[in-house]
Amino acid sequence: MTTELSPDALTGLLERARQDYQDLVGRGLSLDLTRGKPAPEQLDLSAGLLSLPGGRHTSADGTDVRNYGGLQGLPELREIFAEVLQVPAGQLLAAGNSSLELMHDCLVHALLSVLPGAESRWVDQERIAFLCPIPGYDRHFALCERFGIDMIQVPMTAEGPDMDAVERLVAENPAIKGIWCVPKYSNPDGVCYSDATVARLASMSTAAADFRIFWDNAYAAHHLTDEPVEIAGLLAACAEAGNPDRAFVFGSTSKITAAGAGVAFFGSSPANVQWLLGNNAKRSIGPDKVNQLRHVLFLRDADGVRAHMERQRAVLQPKFETVARILDAELGGTGLATWTSPKGGYFVTLEVPDGCAKEVVRRAAEAGIVLTPAGATHPYGDDPRDAVIRIAPSYPGLPELEQAIEGLAVCVRLAGYEQQAR
Numbered sequence: 035m036t037t038e039l040s041p042d043a044l045t046g047l048l049e050r051a052r053q054d055y056q057d058l059v060g061r062g063l064s065l066d067l068t069r070g071k072p073a074p075e076q077l078d079l080s081a082g083l084l085s086l087p088g089g090r091h092t093s094a095d096g097t098d099v100r101n102y103g104g105l106q107g108l109p110e111l112r113e114i115f116a117e118v119l120q121v122p123a124g125q126l127l128a129a130g131n132s133s134l135e136l137m138h139d140c141l142v143h144a145l146l147s148v149l150p151g152a153e154s155r156w157v158d159q160e161r162i163a164f165l166c167p168i169p170g171y172d173r174h175f176a177l178c179e180r181f182g183i184d185m186i187q188v189p190m191t192a193e194g195p196d197m198d199a200v201e202r203l204v205a206e207n208p209a210i211k212g213i214w215c216v217p218k219y220s221n222p223d224g225v226c227y228s229d230a231t232v233a234r235l236a237s238m239s240t241a242a243a244d245f246r247i248f249w250d251n252a253y254a255a256h257h258l259t260d261e262p263v264e265i266a267g268l269l270a271a272c273a274e275a276g277n278p279d280r281a282f283v284f285g286s287t288s289k290i291t292a293a294g295a296g297v298a299f300f301g302s303s304p305a306n307v308q309w310l311l312g313n314n315a316k317r318s319i320g321p322d323k324v325n326q327l328r329h330v331l332f333l334r335d336a337d338g339v340r341a342h343m344e345r346q347r348a349v350l351q352p353k354f355e356t357v358a359r360i361l362d363a364e365l366g367g368t369g370l371a372t373w374t375s376p377k378g379g380y381f382v383t384l385e386v387p388d389g390c391a392k393e394v395v396r397r398a399a400e401a402g403i404v405l406t407p408a409g410a411t412h413p414y415g416d417d418p419r420d421a422v423i424r425i426a427p428s429y430p431g432l433p434e435l436e437q438a439i440e441g442l443a444v445c446v447r448l449a450g451y452e453q454q455a456r
Contacts, residue, residue, distance in 0.1 A: 044451060044454055047447070047451050048455055051444065051447040051448040051451050051452075054444045054447070054448075055397065055401070055444050058401045059400065059401045061402075061437075062402060063401060063402035063441060065402060065403045065430060065434055065438040066404045066430070067426050067427070067430070067438055067442075068404055068426060069406070069429070070221075070289075070426040070429075071293065071426075071429045072289055072429070073349065073428055073429050076289075076346055076350070077292055077293070079342065079346060080292050080332065082332055083291055083292055083295065083328050083329070086331045087099075087324065087327045087328050087331055088331075090327070090331070093108045093109070093110060094108075094109065097323070099323035100323075100324065102319045102320050103319065105127075105311055105314060105315060105318065105319075105321070106128070106307075106311065107127055107128025107297075107299075107321055107323070108128060108323055108326045108327060108330060109123065110330050111128050111326045111327075111330050112128050112299075114330065114334075114335055114336055114338075114339065115128070115299055115336075117336045118254050118255055118285065118339060119251055119254055119301055120267035120268070120269060120270070120283070120301075121283050121301030121302075122301075124304075125301055125307055126299055127299060127300040128297050128321065128326055129297070129298045129299070129314075130297070130298060130321050130322060131286075131288070131295065131296050131297070131298060131322075132286065132288065132298050133252065133284040133298040133300075134177075135298065136284055136300045137174070137177060137248060137250065139310075139314070139317075140246075140248070140300075140310065141181055143309070143313040144156050144244075144246070145157040145162075145181060147309075149244045149246070149279075149309065150244075150279045150305040150306055150309055151244045153243070153244075156211060156244075159209070160209070161184065161209040162183050162211050163185070163207070163209045163210045163211065164178055164184070164210070164214060164248075165186050165195070165210060165214070166178070166185045166188070166214055166413050167187075167190045167194070167195040167220075168187045168188070168190060168411065168413070169190065169222055169223060169383060169422050169424070170190075170216070170220075170411060170413075171214070171222075172406075174214040175412075175413045175414070175415075179414070183211075184209075185413035186210065187413060188213075190225055192225060193230065193231050194217070194220075194226075194231035195213070195215070197231055197238075200235070200238070201238045201239075204238060204239075204241065204242070205238070205239050205240065205241060206241060207241055207242075208242045209242070210241070210242060210245065211242050211244060211246065212247065212248055214250065215235070215247055215248065216251075216252060217249060217250075217265055217268070218251055218253050218378065218379075219253040219256060219257075219263070219377065220253075220379070221252070221253075221379065221380065221381055222374075222381040222382075222411055222422075222424040224374050224376025224377065224379050224381065224382075224383070226263045226265055226377070226378075229266045232265065232267075232271050233271055235268065235271075236268060236272040236274070236275040236277060237275035237276075246280060246282050247272075247280055247281050248284070249268050249282060249283045249284065251283060251284065252289070253379040254285055255339055255340070256289060256343065256380065257343065257347060257377065257378045258350060258376065258377055258379075259351075259377045259378070261377070262378070263377055268281045269281045269301060269303075272303075273303070278303040278305070279302070279303045279305055279306050281301075281302060281303075282300065282301075282302050282306065283299075283300065283301035283302060284299065284300060285298070285301075286298040287329060290339065290342065290343065290346070291329060291332065291333075297326055297329055350427075353427040353430075353432065354376070354427055356427070356432060356435055357373075357382050357427050357439050358373070358375060360439040360440055361384070361443060364439075364440065364444075365443050365446060368450070370386065370387060370446055370450035370451075371384055371385060371450075372384075373425075381426055382424075383411075383422060383423070383424060384422075384423040384424075384442075384446075385423075386421055386446055386450060387421065387450050387453060388420060388421050389419075389420050389421075390421065390446075390453055391408035391409070391417060391420045391421050391423050392408040392409070392420055393452075393453075394408070394423060394442070394445045394446050395407060397445040397448060398441065398442055398445045401441055403438050403441045403445075405423060405425070406423070406426065408422070410424060411424055425439075425442070
């Protein structure tokens, strides 16, 4: 990545970077690029939710949504998202606000009750491990840490996880019970899984009969271009390959409508759905069906979801274009960084010279620009190269985002040239 510089040239670039950094610190900024939260302008697009469901309190089948029950969620809402998540409506659950809660619960239930196809509870087994494609999503890794599940890293490619590594590992080790996947516009690289990757995940031989793919399709509808990426449906591929119980599909409306009042979804085989419903019946008498009805009336159908996401894109796309423009202007040709150009999702991945990511994040924080911690994209918060930084452009307004990315570029130049000068 690094471009060779003469001593004089390096000295001049380093002096300029140091001066630019002093100027940056002197501006007294207070900016936050840590998490992929929707901006207020995005939340305003769903303001109509707040006046719904109005005087209505019955679902399409006559259920009184104000009362207990309906553990599987409203059928009409599941119909809307069946197409988005590539899961038949009858095999989809609509639950509460957070898909992360559903992932948490699936892990807890797998630890404490016997999964379809399993011989025993996970908690009764000597060791449990998950494959973690890297860079990946820190909250997935946090769940594994929370429950003492070992994490085995596998590298990401342009088509998804390195399937040669995945197939070898799952075939030889029965302790490997799952893999985390963000298959579309992945967090943080924006990678979309190829049809070949989906087919191999569905059909591969696993030493563990109860192996599960945690398919976190968080960005299924979150496009940033005129050419939305389509991926193969994992659930159908697993059924066709003779492994119908292998896929746990997750999704939510959290970055579609109101993140604080969303609906999360779980899709899987009939056996897995009954397993989760049976366990959930002991912790809940039903989800917030009033909120589910609110979403039905607001979104109407799958076309309504697509139209709404076009309005979301109109807010987000200029922010991603701003990040790309500034990084190219400030760091292009320096050899100090590369970055992704995602076609959807919520993140840009910035790679700096090995050994520099923590220093860039530290320098940025001292200048009032808070970034996701270096290492968050790797299990246990440990990026062995110390090179990956996740940028979340969604929340700040455009002027604030411009300041933050310009300041970040200054920190990259300072850390990179200081390293070269050592």
